[in-house]
Amino acid sequence: MTVKIKSFPGTSLSEEDFEQGKILYNYDELNGKFAWDNGIAIGRYLASLKEGVILGARCTTCRKIVVPPRIVCEWCFRPMHEYVPLQDTGTVNTFSLCYVTWDMRRVKDPEIPAVIEIDGASPLHGIMHLLGEVDPQKVHIGMRVNAVWRAAEDRSGAITDILYFKPLEEV
């Protein structure tokens, strides 16, 4: 509530009103199933994650290596020249301490989403992932991290095949 608004108009309902049958309602479940075409480059990116490799793509015209890979260079609009395997280490470019989960639960130990510049890619080129095994208060921009992979037999060709990134050295 704000200074001006002390209460909202209307009849508010609580969870108990539903559970104790004080209110009639219709419950329904929808399930939106979807298939998102990976395209050529992201398909290869996911396939190589399953092999434990982060894949990038090189444009020799622009002398750039981007990650995740794509088939067209965003700077010169020419086709990329080749896919290149990158290292699974990198540098924290930016991060956030997140005390609310995706489904809006409050948590004591924050999730730490971060953009990580991957070693082998051009500077400032990276992917977004989570940080783990680290004191949230000690995370800093420029921190060196490496990927913690899911066990090879459990990998499914998804970005979650990397569990999180953890600091390379003690912080």
Place this chain on the structure above:
Amino acid sequence: MSLLERGPNAPQAWFGELPVSNRYTYGLAGERFFRTIKEEGRITGTYCQKCDHTYVPAVQFCEKCLGELSDWVDVDAVGELHTFTLLYEAYGGARLDKPEIVAFVVFGDGGLIHRLREVDPDDIYFGMPVEAVFKPKEQRVGSILDIAYFRLVG
């Protein structure tokens, strides 16, 4: 391997699901309307004296003068069949041998859309008097389907 070829082991697509659940509450008037159906097996409406209009199902505010309505009335037990359609296709798209009849039944100045049963499609006529057949009270949950179907009076 060409840069523009899909990888032999590359997944074609990312599959996902967006589960969405919802609770639809009926509102102040709808709550009372469905609770009366559930607990008393009666269909109710609200009457606007200013506009001389009986709303069925009951509504909280008059759609003509926007005044709040507090005059709750019982509708006649017998409604009038206003229009109907024969459905030869089930919800999932399967073909039905015996059609489901869906009818608009007039009560007051409004009415309900519901199933019509216990009648031969050839015998239906506009203006036919029909009545609601309620489910047994213990099966009623406060939904329009607490009325099992409508049937010809008599």
